[in-house]
Amino acid sequence: MAELSPQYLLDTLAPLADNQLVLAFSGGLDSMVLLHLLSLAQKQHSFSLKAVYINHGISAHANHWADFCKAQCDALGVAFAQQAVVITGQSNLEQKARIARYQALAQYVSTDKHMLLSAHHADDQIESLLLALKRGAGGAGLSGIAAKRPFAAGMLCRPLLVFSRSELEHYAVANKLSWVNDDSNSDCRFERNFIRQHLTPVIKARWPQFQQTATRSMQHIAQLQQLAEHYTRQALAQCVSDAGLLLQPLAELLPLQQDLVLRQWLADFGLNPETQWLTTLKQQVIAARPDAEPLLVLADYQLRRFANTLYVLKPIDVQTPTQTLTWQGEPELALPDDCGCLYISATKQADAIALSATRGQWVFGQLSRRFKPAGAAMSKPLKQWFKLWQVPPWQRLRVPLLLVNGELVAVAGYASSTAPELATAWLHWQR
Ligand SMILES: Nc1ncnc2c1ncn2[C@@H]1O[C@H](COP(=O)(O)OP(=O)(O)OP(=O)(O)O)[C@@H](O)[C@H]1O
16 A cells, blocks of 8 residues: 655656646645655755645636645745736636636746656546446546656656545544645536545545556556557558548458547547547448538548548648739738648759749639640640649648749749740749
8 A cells, every 4th residue: 555655756757857847726625745755865865855735726726725825835845936827707616717727837848857746646547437437438538547658858656646535634634734725626517526526535434445446456457558559550650641531441450440540540630529429420421422522520530531631631632822922923812711831943853843924823723724734635624634643622722833924933842834844933832
């Protein structure tokens, strides 16, 4: 059984070479205990420590808590900082406060030597598990709170995770510590408080070992999750290209693995869809007829499929610029609507196309104009060339087109009516 002591802390955080510790300090029981332990540990082993209080400004007592935190740090000789964050609206306050808090704390973790410490304990683990079950979370959610994980430029550690709240309280009373009680802790409209007050006591009374056994289950799930993530990353690497997710190699994976790869790929865009949505994606987008142009929306993104590749697109990626640019020979032209930049130079660069004009109009979206690339037998509407070049339909509308005397002479990034040997300049499109 671990014993709550400065030595335990030093063992858990070792090796503390030139690390700079940042304590997320709310002034509540749990972080007060951690502050006290850290200040004692500093006497045994020198390390840099700063306590940071984030003022959410939600409670009428928030400023008073800030003063309390500062006074406690002063008394223990620990450096102190505070920062206010702005939380707007009335809904989801708990979650908004948490996101704003971690964003603010991230500023204090600016190098790989920085280690953020939070005072989460074993009761928080059970609450996290029950909340994860309630929302039907997957392996990552059911793994509970990680004892150590990368955070901002450094790490985030929770050295008190194995101790229960009552053990922390026992320590606080024995060491005559004082702490603030967040008035909102008794408000059972907040889910965590409801679990803390109504569920955990009943569970613990019936099964005193529940905390340990549930923690063990979470560790098992966490290990399986890590293993799954490792193999999923490997499989994903086989399926991604610069453009999107290649559906042919995806189809060769086991169905279960396909789901994990899709989820991991979407997670890299910050997307975490519900299972039903993923089923729709598979049925209506991935498995759509080859000539269909399926589209599914998720949060701010559009999922589209073209030429057996799946794309995640932001609204700007599918917007057709309406602006026309007059070009008078400038070597560099910034394009509207996030379409990148055009570079015109005397020497040929990679991906450059030949030009024989030095002025004209740059336009977008004029797909019915006829075009004859150098070397082609005849002219065709641009739409047909794009089809031939396998350009996804939404990208076709964002390709800069050069008109000279009303005639289409160059399609940036793809083709030009000027043969390379007749080039007087070279055009490179940086998307
Ligand atoms: N206002 C605050 N300023 C700095 N640190 C805080 C603040 N509030 C909480 N913390 C840190 O976060 C830890 C967990 O606090 P709490 O259980 O209230 O968080 P939570 O809202 O449940 O969110 P989560 O568990 O996801 O971090 C505390 O032990 C403390 O280290």
